[in-house]
Amino acid sequence: MIRTILLLLALSSAAVSAKTLDDILAKARSFVGPEDKIDSVDSLYYEGVMELANGGPDRVISLLLEKPAKQRLVITQGDGRITMVVNGLEGFMMQENLTTGESGFAPLPLEQVRRFKANAAENLFFFEFPASAQVRVKYLGETDFRGETVAKVRYIHPGGVQFIRYFDPATGELVGTETDTGTINTEEGKMVVDGLNFSEKVLSYEGDELANTITFSIVEVNPDVDEDSFSFPN
Secondary structure, eight states, X not given: OHHHHHHHHHHHHHHHHOOOHHHHHHHHHHHHOOHHHXXXXXXXXXXXXXXXXXXXXXXXXXXXXXXXXXXXXXXXETTEEEEEEEETTEEEEEEEETTTOOEEEEEOOHHHHHHHHHHHHHHHHTTOOOGGGOOEEEEEEEEEETTEEEEEEEEEOGGGOEEEEEEOTTTOOEEEEEETTSEEEEEEOOEEETTEEEOSEEEEEETTEEEEEEEEEEEEEXXXXXXXXXXXXX
């Protein structure tokens, strides 16, 4: 009888401690903010400065995202500006010299388009995707990430683009993200915009070495988006 009670207690304890994908994602989204606020997000705008760990010149970054997976990234350094845009299944890059007015244009390769689309979707849908996005999600259990016990969730986007998300099991806070190219991003600070929590800084590592830090000065939820923001230039 005592053995039976102990077995039942052990099973009960395991049931309580077991976590499912739904549990992890519900907690992660709750950390971001209320469900109605999350679901109302159609577009996001970020602006900040990228500081290179090797001491190179800072770069001004602006990132515009719109559902389902549009992205416009602008990087400015000195008198040079690079604009990369993805809209649907196509994308382009434009390089400009802001002093001379010279510019060059080229379509983005399909692999880069897929990565930009996946990045846009990851930012816009806050860990849970509609069926139309065709993202495969799997909870891989708890693991160690940079000295912390975390919940590990894998996302595979169309074309095989993969992200690994690491969440604090207790709070749902996103601790880090690993891409299939080996880059690891961690986040610091907090900005509250329209009732949603956003990170103030993103630190990118290549292996154990810090590559760059982006510090955001502006985050906007559902900004006005010009209809030409994601259009190919004439």
